[in-house]
Every structure is written in structure tokens, then in C-alpha cells.
Amino acid sequence: MAINRDYLGRAYELPEPYEVTRVKIREFADAISDPNPLYRDPAHAKEAGYTDVIAPPTFPIILSMEGAGQAIADPELALDFSRVVHGDQRFRYSRPLQAGDVVTCRTTITDIKSLAGNEMLTLESEIATTAGEHVVTSVTMLVVRGDAPSGT
């Protein structure tokens, strides 16, 4: 089913600011088996010029997926979740997220198009501190797979 084009530009905000913590960063670093000390040792991170441990480059997906989840769950958008797959993903960083950051995430639908029977939905999430400092932009393209042609 085609995604309603009227929703281009629609935006979703996190219900409340997200606090980046040392514990969550360590949990995420453990989950990707990455021993980098900048994710784990505050003293090491401070020596490298950071205020606290930094988060791995793909950590912001936790926030942007939250926004994408809101879009997918939006009844007016009429997405079939069981057909949604991640097509591509890009991050643009002003700096890494650090423990102690309190950030907001605003996810906007920036593109909707059809290609080869699939619908492609592009979402752009702006992650910034509550003071308004840009940290990272996450661009997520989701593919909503079309119905398989009959007989295949």
C-alpha cells in the first residue's frame, strides 16, 4: 500500500529528553564487543579531551529508532511493520555523544518514494542537547516491501 505523501515533513519528538549514561554506553559497547577504553574509562576519555566517556558511533540509533518507531506506529501513515526493513543508514556528527549529555531528538519524514513495487521512507533525526547544541544527525531509509506478485 502506498504511503500517504501528505505526511512528508511530519515530525516526531521524543516524549522527554534522553540522558546518556556511562552504564548505557558500556552496555552498548559490550553488546558490539568493542573494548575501546574511550567508551569505558572516564579518566582515559578526559585525557583525550572529552568531558566523560563517549558513545560508539552507532549508539545514536537508539534515539533515532525511537523516532522511527513513532512514525511506524503512526496510524495515519498506515505502515505495515512486518514489511519494514532497514535500507540504509547515515550519521553526521558534530561530536560524539558523551555520558552526561541530555539530548532531544526530532525525527522528520524527509522523503517518500516508490521504487520497484517498494515504498522507501526517509527519516532524518536531529539529536541536540537541551541547550540547543547539535550533536548528530541520523538519516534512516526504511524500505516497506510491497506485496509479492502472485504466483511467485
Add this chain to the structure above:
Amino acid sequence: MTTVRYADVEVGTELPERTFRVRRSDLVRYAGASGDFNPIHWSDRVARNVGLPGVIAHGMFTMAQAGRVITDWVGDPGAVVEYGVRFSAPVVVPDDDEGAELVVGGTVTKKLDDNQVVVTITARSAGAKVLARSTAVVRLP
């Protein structure tokens, strides 16, 4: 701690290739840490029902592993200015002790101003190219 310097890098410089193993237990752990509990990453039944050969890795797990080639090379993950991938084929993870193998490589494909370089990343699993058009922009000292 960063050992790679802009002046020492040329177009064509290769980053050390890395091989990662991806097991079911890794996917369970990643699901918990990331909050992505899509059952295609832990249930063969659900994965097959939607036409997949079996449980597949989270694309973002593959992206995280592939990023290691960059961050281990530069030392400081904060040097990454931009990182993007296209998920071109799934990493199918069998329910056994070996799991799947993911082989990741990187090559410097462009030197930019401002001490930045573009690295093009390749990732293969079971003979399939699992990432395409994958690049990172990294700032070097």
C-alpha cells in the same frame, strides 16, 4: 593515542582487514542493548514466515562491527565525522556455536581538505556483499 596521521595516508591506503563472528547470543545481547526486539533477529519461525532463510543479524549490528575497522584504525571514535552504509544483503546467523563470519575491509578513497579522508568500507558474509556504498569520513591529526 591516534597513530594514523593525515600526512601518512594516501588514496589507496588499506585499513587492516577484520573478521568478526556473529552468533545468536550476540544478537540477543544487541537486541537488549539497542532496544530492537524485531523477532526476525531471534526467531527462525518468524524469519522464515516473512521469507528470510532464517534469523538474520540486525543491520545496525553489522554497521557497528564494520565501524570497528575505522575506529580501531584511528583510535578515537570521535574522529569519525560521517558514517553511512547501505544494507545490501542480510547476514544469516545459524543456530550453532560458530555463527556467521563477517569480513570487513576499508580503503582510503579520497583525501579532503581539513585533514579529512574518505574511507570506503566493504563487508562480506557467506560470499555475499552485505554492505554497499559504505563510507566514513574521518578527521586525522
